[in-house]
Amino acid sequence: xxxxxxxxxxxxxxxxxxxxxxxxxxxxxxxxxxxxxxxxxxxxxxxxxxxxxxxxxxxxxxxxxxxxxxxxxxxxxxxxxxxxxxxxxxxxxxxxxxxxxxxxxxxxxxxxxxxxxxxxxxxxxxxxxxxxxxxxxxxxxxxxxxxxxxxxxxxxxxxxxxxxxxxxxxxxxxxxxxxxxxxxxxxxxxxxxxxxxxxxxxxxxxxxxxxxxxxxxxxxxxxxxxxxxxxxxxxxxxxxxxxxxxxxxxxxxxxxxxxxxxxxxxxxxxxxxxxxxxxxxxxx
Amino acid sequence: xxxxxxxxxxxxxxxxxxxxxxxxxxxxxxxxxxxxxxxxxxxxxxxxxxxxxxxxxxxxxxxxxxxxxxxxxxxxxxxxxxxxxxxxxxxxxxxxxxxxxxxxxxxxxxxxxxxxxxxxxxxxxxxxxxxxxxxxxxxxxxxxxxxxxxxxxxxxxxxxxxxxxxxxxxxxxxxxxxxxxxxxxxxxxxxxxxxxxxxxxxxxxxxxxxxxxxxxxxxxxxxxxxxxxxxxxxxxxxxxxxxxxxxxxxxxxxxxxxxxxxxxxxxxxxxxxxxxxxxxxxxxxxxxxxxxxxxxxxxxxxxxxxxxxxxxxxxxxxxxxxxxxxxxxxxxxxxxxxxxxxxxxxxxxxxxxxxxxxxxxxxxxxxxxx
Numbered sequence: 001x002x003x004x005x006x007x008x009x010x011x012x013x014x015x016x017x018x019x020x021x022x023x024x025x026x027x028x029x030x031x032x033x034x035x036x037x038x039x040x041x042x043x044x045x046x047x048x049x050x051x052x053x054x055x056x057x058x059x060x061x062x063x064x065x066x067x068x069x070x071x072x073x074x075x076x077x078x079x080x081x082x083x084x085x086x087x088x089x090x091x092x093x094x095x096x097x098x099x100x101x102x103x104x105x106x107x108x109x110x111x112x113x114x115x116x117x118x119x120x121x122x123x124x125x126x127x128x129x130x131x132x133x134x135x136x137x138x139x140x141x142x143x144x145x146x147x148x149x150x151x152x153x154x155x156x157x158x159x160x161x162x163x164x165x166x167x168x169x170x171x172x173x174x175x176x177x178x179x180x181x182x183x184x185x186x187x188x189x190x191x192x193x194x195x196x197x198x199x200x201x202x203x204x205x206x207x208x209x210x211x212x213x214x215x216x217x218x219x220x221x222x223x224x225x226x227x228x229x230x231x232x233x234x235x236x237x238x239x240x241x242x243x244x245x246x247x248x249x250x251x252x253x254x255x256x257x258x259x260x261x262x263x264x265x266x267x268x269x270x271x272x273x274x275x276x277x278x279x280x281x282x283x284x
Numbered sequence: 285x286x287x288x289x290x291x292x293x294x295x296x297x298x299x300x301x302x303x304x305x306x307x308x309x310x311x312x313x314x315x316x317x318x319x320x321x322x323x324x325x326x327x328x329x330x331x332x333x334x335x336x337x338x339x340x341x342x343x344x345x346x347x348x349x350x351x352x353x354x355x356x357x358x359x360x361x362x363x364x365x366x367x368x369x370x371x372x373x374x375x376x377x378x379x380x381x382x383x384x385x386x387x388x389x390x391x392x393x394x395x396x397x398x399x400x401x402x403x404x405x406x407x408x409x410x411x412x413x414x415x416x417x418x419x420x421x422x423x424x425x426x427x428x429x430x431x432x433x434x435x436x437x438x439x440x441x442x443x444x445x446x447x448x449x450x451x452x453x454x455x456x457x458x459x460x461x462x463x464x465x466x467x468x469x470x471x472x473x474x475x476x477x478x479x480x481x482x483x484x485x486x487x488x489x490x491x492x493x494x495x496x497x498x499x500x501x502x503x504x505x506x507x508x509x510x511x512x513x514x515x516x517x518x519x520x521x522x523x524x525x526x527x528x529x530x531x532x533x534x535x536x537x538x539x540x541x542x543x544x545x546x547x548x549x550x551x552x553x554x555x556x557x558x559x560x561x562x563x564x565x566x567x568x569x570x571x572x573x574x575x576x577x578x579x580x581x582x583x584x585x586x587x588x589x590x591x592x593x594x595x596x597x598x599x600x601x602x603x604x605x606x607x608x609x610x611x612x613x614x615x616x617x618x619x620x621x622x623x624x625x626x627x628x629x630x631x632x633x634x635x636x637x638x639x640x641x642x643x644x645x646x647x648x649x650x651x652x653x654x
Contacts, residue, residue, distance in 0.1 A: 011454075093431065094422075094432065094434075095425065095426060095429065095430075095431065095432070098426060125576065126453075126454060127434075127453075128434065128435060128452075128453075128575070128576065129432075129434035129435070130418045130422065130434065131418070131421070131422040131425070131432060131434055132422075133422070134390075134418075134419060134421075134422030134423045134426065135422055135425075135426040137423070138394075138422070138423050138426035138427055139426060143390075143391070143505055143506055144390055144419070144423070145506075146390075146415065146418070146419045147415045147419070162509065164512075165415075166415055167325070167388070167415055167416070167511075168323075168325055168330060168414060168415065168416065169325075169326075169513060169514055170511050170512050170513040170514050171511070171512040171514075172387070172388075172508060172510075172511055173508070173509040173510040173511070173512065174389075174506055174507070174508060174509065175506070175507045175509050176505055176506040176507070177505050186569060187568070187569060228431075229429070229430055229431030229464050229465070229466070229467040230431035230432070230433060230462050230463065230464050231462065231463050231465060232460050232461070232462055233448070233460075233461045233462065233463050234460065234461040235453070235458050235459070235460045235461075236458065236459055236460075237458055237459070237594075238459055238594060238597070238598070244618055244619060244624075245606075245608060245617075245618040245619075245620075245621040245622060245623055245624035246622065246623050246624065247618075247623075247624045247625070247626065248623065248624065248625045250625060250626055250627055255627075255631055255632060255635040256635055256639065258625060258627065258632065258635075259632065259635045259636045259638075259639040260639060262607065262623065262625060262636065263636075263639055263640065263643060265623050266584060266605065266607065266623070269605050269622065269623070270583055270584055270604065270605050273527075273583055273584060274643070274644070274647055275647070275651070276526070277527070277551055277552060277644055278644055278647045278648045278651060280526070280552045281550065281551055281552025281553075281644065282552065283549045283550055283552065284550050284640070284641045284644040284645050284648070
């Protein structure tokens with residue numbers, strides 16, 4: 001069995017700061033991590049490999065330094081890691097990204113076998129679009145299962161997979177055929193600690209690095225900025241509200257007095273609310 | 285370089301894109317009207333579809349084109365949704381009824397949505413940023429090779445008629461405005477509760493265009509084995525709650541978070557928290573409020589010990605009344621809250637819970653006596 005996991009190296013958004021004057025992202029010194037949602041995809045792939053045998057290949061597109069994220073995948077136990085990096089890919093939107101990744105996956109398949117499954121995280125924490133997974137599936141003409149909360153059954157012989165998909169108001173239980181693309185929901189599993197053997201192997205391993213030509217990508221007009229139908233016209237910080245919050249007086253007041261003042265303010269500003277709360281709440 | 289134009293749509297030329305002249309290729313010039321894909325699931329339309337109808341109305345009016353609803357569903361199962369489309373502002377409704385569309389599946393929905401777009405050629409196609417909308421939008425946009433902007437918080441039409449789709453980026457720290465040049469339709473998804481549901485006009489009608497499709501079930505590989513509804517007891521309805529109470533790191537520890545739930549309980553409110561609390565494991569991710577969690581639009585929002593990073597702000601700005609309790613007078617939450625208390629939330633919440641309890645009990649006795 002061959003499973004391909006698509007990952008992305010992202011800036012740790014908890015540590016991103018915006019320059020107060022220029023309103024641009026201050027990237028310098030911001031540590032990068034594997035997109036946290038991708039770890040659920042990777043763990044699920046490793047679990048299936050451990051149960052059914054085979055190999056897990058992690059792939060990413062990004063700058064040369066994205067090999068850090070791929071090496072980390074090897075320490076968790078992935079069998080191989082491939083980085084697609086080329087200046088032609090700079091400025092890719094989700095459509096151009098899915099084009100490049102789909103061709104990368106084809107090339108990986110030529111080298112190490114057709115994938116039975118492709119995993120992605122449900123979205124990234126920097127772009128937050130959730131569009132690249134479905135984009136790759138469509139480009140490779142694969143079936144897609146998004147927001148997967150659980151893999152219920154995986155039958156390699158019958159080439160079938162049954163999963164729980166998070167939907168509005170409940171769970172859809174879906175069954176489809178392999179190969180297919182799965183995007184994993186967060187919280188579905190817990191990433192393992194890699195073994196010492198994997199850590200040593202990761203440290204010694206070469207991250208396979210391809211440029212566009214090596215990956216067989218020749219239609220450069222479909223890559224990067226040129227291949228992106230969307231353009232970012234403007235980036236700006238949200239404008240502050242004209243007036244600041246009305247502050248309830250707290251000096252020399254008991255906490256009960258403060259609360260009474262607050263409730264008075266709430267009732268004044270939302271006149272009908274109290275009456276409705278009496279009707280809708282039953283716990284007072 | 286390969287200059288061969290890939291079908292169906294390709295940029296006219298290279299050059300610096302941000303300043304590129306927006307000249308549509310001839311075959312895309314006929315694309316007209318604003319479409320909203322109506323999410324009909326098990327007989328119920330997701331409210332985000334009506335929120336989009338309200339935003340779509342503004343775009344259509346500005347462009348002087350029709351606002352159209354797209355309703356996909358089982359035979360005989362779309363009547364109410366179609367009537368509601370008109371009630372919420374649509375001029376035209378495209379209706380496709382088929383057994384294979386009874387419940388959402390990516391394959392038949394993508395086939396039908398793509399077919400409709402190719403045949404009737406809308407210039408703008410809007411979907412909800414729900415699990416359904418995001419699953420479908422990515423497939424449709426990739427099939428059509430057009431641009432798609434996810435999770436918009438604002439939609440507008442610029443001077444030359446292009447869709448300007450604004451969304452938070454980098455975890456909500458900045459906003460960016462995105463255009464789809466030289467491709468049609470311009471696609472965007474919008475998060476639930478970012479916009480208000482428009483006023484419903486009963487009896488309003490419009491033109492219904494029915495479209496027949498061939499979707500043999502044997503050609504659809506993915507099968508639905510079951511639908512397991514969420515237990516109502518633990519289902520959070522944050523997005524659509526009237527009153528929301530939320531806590532942040534200022535609650536100091538996971539045990540103190542019970543104070544947030546206590547106040548919510550007395551108010552009959554929903555409760556949630558900021559992103560760090562999910563990372564700390566104090567709350568589950570379905571309770572997270574903010575850019576990467578839920579967007580809320582309650583009549584009253586009480587935030588306790590939340591500093592108010594922009595990631596949080598974009599998720600709560602639509603609230604009618606925001607009350608913030610925080611010890612730090614410089615906390616950004618006081619820049620967008622309406623009423624503030626500079627105090628320790630762990631001290632204020634228990635007292636506030638008791639005050640509200642007494643007040644509601646008194647009001648209840650009063651109304652019973654009337």
